[in-house]
Amino acid sequence: MSNERGIHPPLLEHAKLRQPLTAGEQQVFQMFNQSLTPDWEIYIQPHLNGLRPDFVLLNPKVGIAVFEVKDWNLNAMRYFTKLDEWGHPTLWAEKDGKEFCLQSENPVTKVNLYKKEIFDLYCPRIQSERGWATITAGVIFPFAPAEQVKVLLSPFLKTTQGDDHAKYQPVSGFSEISTGNMELVFPEASRSHSFLMSEDLAKDLRSWLVEPDFSSTQRAPLTLDRNQRSLAETRTESGYRRIKGPAGSGKSLVLAARAARLANEGKSVLVATFNITLWHYLRDLIVRDLDAPKQIRNVRFTHFHLWCKHVCYEAGWELRYDALWANGREDVLNTELPLLAAEGVMQPGASRYDAILVDEGQDYRPLWWDVLRKACKPSGEMLLVADATQDIYGTAKAWTDDVMKGAGFPGGRWAQLSVSYRLPPDALNLARSFAEMFLPEDVVDLPQPEQGSLDLYPCHLRWVQCSPDNAKVVCSEEILALMHQTGKNGLANADITMLTGNMSSGAEVVSRLNEYNIRAVDTFGSDHRRRKMGFYMGDAKIKATTLHSFKGWESRLLVVYVTEAANAQSLALVYAGLTRLKRSQEGSWLTVVCSAPELNRFGTYFPDHAIGG
Structure with a gap:
């Protein structure tokens, strides 16, 4: 059955995950893979706009489920709850006479957040009232009795929708996992259809769940000629x-x-x-x-x-x-x-x-x-x-x-080294043309195409010329348009990278994305040095940084926001941005949003040329 369903990352790559599956997570995966019908897709540690649930299950005909797995042995130490200063219950543990708060690891809090964000942000077309029942949020303790887990977590299991929705927040333990009792672990798995779910809703969510290209690349050894x-x-x-x-x-x-x-x-x-x-x-x-x-x-x-x-x-x-x-x-x-x-x-x-x-x-x-x-x-x-x-x-x-x-x-x-193994051929030709037109004449070290690669790496090249007044709006809209390419072709929203020549322009675009509840990891702001230390492609969010900071990197989904092209350094930056596109047999996408009039003529060389705003 594992060969018939969608499993992300693929089964053969699980041993290479950067965060290996725990013993309990391995058991849970085996149960899901063996017991669920092939229509259910399994996403392991998916990227969800900055959140990383243990498992997300998706069936376009039935619904969505998110699960948090804890390998805790409830007999190894004392687990308990106590009220915080606002009278809210919090999760604690005691060992060797020392108490420590576990609220940040509270599995109920986590799955409730995942469910709410899926409902509010990542599946916006779910019906606003009854659609809440489309999403199951479960908690699994593979090494503890379910009844003991329920007693510990009871203060957090109350739902605002009432007891009728308890089946959408199942709690299971050792017995249910060891016997593969799917009716208790995931009651909704037995359904064959739900009029609240559709393929369109599944597409909305997949673009956030699919493993980013960069993460899958990390499991492959380096390939050198x-x-x-x-x-x-x-x-x-x-x-x-x-x-x-x-x-x-x-x-x-x-x-x-x-x-x-x-x-x-x-x-x-x-x-x-x-x-x-x-x-x-x-x-x-x-x-x-x-x-x-x-x-x-x-x-x-x-x-x-x-x-x-x-x-x-x-x-x-x-x-x-x-x-x-x-x-x-x-x-x-x-x-x-x-x-x-x-x-x-x-x-x-x-x-x-x-x-x-x-x-x-x-x-x-x-x-x-x-x-x-x-x-x-x-x-x-x-x-x-x-x-x-x-x-x-x-x-x-x-x-x-x-x-x-x-x-x-x-x-x-x-x-x-002369041959470019990064750029798709069409993008390489445009980058060479840009260098020949705008870079100093004594720069002769231009990328050479790889023999036989012309038809192997399709790419989509778009140039949008706009005025400085509406450039940030155009740029954010182009990023949103790229999100329609994700969830397929081995791409996720986390693969989208926006590059710009200055921090103020980039910060404006990130701020506009925030209005759409789309998070980005960026290097803009007064604390930009600190942000750079936390900037890496494996982050689960959309990326946004300066062209300076992205030198040496690459991405299959790229938006280059050009605001200046009046001097040698700014032109070298634009060239650097054009050469960041990573080729793939499944396709690559480069969009240039340009408010610099000096480059308007060059933009007409792009297969897809538009006037923004």
Whole structure:
């Protein structure tokens, strides 16, 4: 029966889940898979706009069910409830004389929230009154008696609809799971039809339940071509290597594969980026090639200025570090802090690494590279990867041949990656055209197509030209339109990514999405540095960030919001955005919303060109 129904993620990939199923969750899944009719789809740890229920069941003819599973042994410690300061019951436990609150883990509170959000937000076409009965919200304790569970949770099981709705909030335990008693675990499973449910309602919910493309990709080992694999598995005689290549040519893959190989050997590795958000992407790549998850401990992730700060603190120079910022001088980041770190890294006890790998090297200044070299152990490795076409800070031109020789690189050429494995062919051609029209003439490192890929990776390319006055409205509407592509083609709403050149424009779009009760994980606002630390593609919400912060990343559902194209840096940013689209045989979608009049003519090259607003 498991081959007939929809199971997400697929059965063969359950052993690779980033959050493995507990023993109880495995039992519950086996029962659902064996006992439910094939019309029932099973979603395991689905992405639900930021919520992560244990199981969601969906049958277009019958209804929806959400379940929370707890492996708690109610005899291992004392579980009880007590009233909070507002007189509301809360869930507690006591062990070794210490009490701790479990209300955040209260399974009834969780499933009630899931049910309410499904009803209010994700299935808005459910009938407002009777449709509440379409959704079952169940609690399962596979290792505790059901009656004991019901006594413990009784203060939370009261429903505003009355006792008639008790069957829509079933509570089951050890006996029901071990015997596969589906009538008690999920009473509505025996129904064959409900006039309150429809395929349209199922489509509404699927777009939130389907596992995002990025999450499924995380379970696959890195795939490298012969050239990439050679670079990842070897070192030069000097230990220094520089790699250049256009967007999507696999520079980050090579860096990640090399880091994984060294970590597997027990070597200490420092992975340094320019932007904070790239850490998460590189870490996700590296873990895919590790022999064991624990090997990730051998890899330290940082951006250059944070590394400088840590060097100063290791040397005991907190006051010297703080003094740099006393007058808010502009040259602190570029010069003064690196020079202080260069002094600090030579102090006794400073951290040294067997290998230092730098991604997006075109954003680094030669001085920064020289300071990092001091932290590399004798006979260690240094790797620099770069793409001059994405020189959004104007620093790439500083890397002259003479500078390279003084930076530890012997004579000879860069190692070159040319073929783009990221971009669909049609998107690649548009990106090349943009570079040829708007980037400096001396930039020749453009992506080359892979042989034989022309008909394998369909993509949908749309350009919407609009005025600055209505751009945020147009952008939010285009994001909503992309939501119609999810729930199929291996895509989920969490795959949608919006990129923009500045934080204020992005914040306006996110605010408008909030009006539709659509949550986004974003890097906008005064606390943007903190938000960047929490930005990763595996998050269950729609993504929104700046073009700067998304360099190196990729997505199959992309909205690029262009507000400026008047100078070299802004044009390099637009090019970077155009090259973030990830190819797939199931299709990719790129929408550009542009309020910069300088690019209106280029927009007409898109197969789908429109005037917004």
